[in-house]
Amino acid sequence: MTLSCVHAAQVNANMGMGFDAFYANTSDHIFTLCDGANSCPGSGRAAQWLSEAFAQADPHTLDEQLQTKHTQMCALFPETGSTLVRVHVGQDGLALASLGDSFLWLFQKSWGGWAPWRCIESMPRDIDAKGHPTQLVGSEVCERLHLRSFPPQGRYCAVLMSDGPGLVISEKQLRQRISVIGKERPNISDLEYLCQSLAQDASDAGCNDDISVAMVWAHYQ
């Protein structure tokens, strides 16, 4: 079985507050997007640290990693907090993880690539009635990482977004954008264009928050 993986990202596309961070570990195919709580001044740096820390391959389980990184982050960046969405494209399948109010969707093109792209997973978001996050890494509440895994079959496209664009872009819009890829293998430039156009859509829809969009395309043959 061979695995091809392409990724691209538009981080803080609106040159806003800069609380979002994306990290790509291309050798292990691990991609993370973190959105720091913008009420805490140090959260941007904390998000940067967390995105790098969680993009490293680790022999421990993600739950164990979470507790370790959370404790480290509390010590390094007190009074901050950050969301985490993570995609790991491994030889044995795709692993998604999320915590906080960021968005992570997974699209698949099944039937050997002949079926249209469809959303097969939308990761849970930890929010209260007001839409505020109920847990963040490095905050007082950091309890549970949501985990999903998918078999190493066919074409996948994961879309990672901070809550700003995620709240104004619908799943239908996303599917429409991803359908541009079709059956072909996209280049980095193609994914960069799609991320940029989604960021533009979010900006046009009136998003005032940081706008970060990342895409990871994977094909198991």
Next chain:
Amino acid sequence: MKFKQWLGISQNESKVTTFKSSATDAFADSIALELKGVSTEAVKQVLEARETKYMKAVLDESYFVLDSLVITPRDREIAQKLEEFLTTHEAVDTHFRKKFFEQVIQREYRSSRGSLVRVPAEFEVTVQLGQDSLESLSAEEGFQVNLKGRRISFFAEASLTGPLKRENTQSPMAKAMAQVASSASMHRATPSPSASNYSQAPHAASQLEVVLEDKRGLTNHVVDFPMVIGREVATSGIAQNVNTLNVQSTYVSRNQIVVCELLGDAYYFVPESASLSCQRSDGVVLEKLKLYPLAKNETVELRCGVEFNDSDASPLQGSYADFALIQLRLQGISHDKTPRPRAVP
């Protein structure tokens, strides 16, 4: 006697007057053509190099933007002639340089693979003297010609940005709503001089609360602008950035009420496509395409299923399943920053 006169043919009939163009006009004509050619080649060259990085589907739905075009005369003689030509005309018309190069640049360029370059309206060509432009040609260089024997006078270099997504093909209703949406977003993106941040912009501080009473009973919705309320409105080709709300009742138009924001104020109106109007609680029957202001924290009650020309209509008494009730209320919201979650004691 001339031969034609001898034959009886009048000289006047065959008289052709030729107006000879002045040397300057001839220079302008030839230079414009040449500049058009080199600039097109330069744009096409950079476009063809760029487009290979993208899949056809991306090129089909996007466009590049011409970022810069630098034209360099190839020798001293051409540089002098061009400069003289531009300076002479600029003495008469200060905008001549811009006007001249507007004729040289096309509005769009296309490659054989289908990619598109658009030229911004305010685009300006740069004429830049290079090292060659200051030196006279040697005897050999004077014969530098292209494959078809034309002397090469200019060199052009272009750069592109993008690709950017092309505009969607939309229905007239969707287009109109997209304009409302974009004007709203533009308004949000441009804070007034007095506003220190976006949260102080009028739109950012308000949300629309809609209470519906129809076949489903009473439902409450909090939505953003712009908003279309009607029967099966979600499937009637409305633009992507427009929120929709479906009303389930017998007498309601597909696109019944549009609520939008213009210059910081909220308005509601009945669109052109509506076949029925609404009656307000004060008895007013809404007119088509007339904007009605919606003040903050004011509740407007609209009863659906009223004829347009029924100016003295008495308040409707039917069931909400037939004549739905729409309540609009503009509520202030606070756009606070994302808080850090705290442990509950």
